Amino acid sequence: MTDHPHTTCEELLGSLSAYIDGDLDPxxxxxxxxxxxxCDNCRIVLNTTKRTIDLVQTPLEKPDLPEDVRERLFKRLNLDHYLTPKPK
Ligand SMILES: [Zn+2]
Known part of the structure; x- marks a missing residue:
């Protein structure tokens, strides 16, 4: 890895939370x-993550989602589910 012309899935997913927060470098x-x-795979992850965040961030009930919950959420989404090839 001397150069990275392409964003890899891993890099992308590592930045996903910042991206969703609008915190990511333009x-x-x-x-x-x-x-x-x-990348379909990453798109699915992004959509799922966003939807999940929307759910947990519904302002009606919980105005603030504690950091650690959020982090856990991301870790959890972090992709054992989507990126790990499922054994058949
Ligand atoms: Zn990808």
Whole structure:
């Protein structure tokens, strides 16, 4: 890994939470979106993550989601589910 012309899934997913928070460097953001356009896997993860966050962040009930819960959520989504090849 001397150079990274492409965002890898791992990199992308590592930045996903920052991306969703709008915290990501604009340039990285672009790379990430480019990658998302080409990678179904990451798109699914992003959508799922977003939806999950929407659910947990519903302001009606819980205005603040504690950091650690959030982190755990991301770790959890972090992809054993989607990225690990499922044994058949
Ligand atoms: Zn990917």
């Amino acid at each position: 340039q990285l953001c672009q790379e990430l979106e480019k990658h998302l356009a080409e």
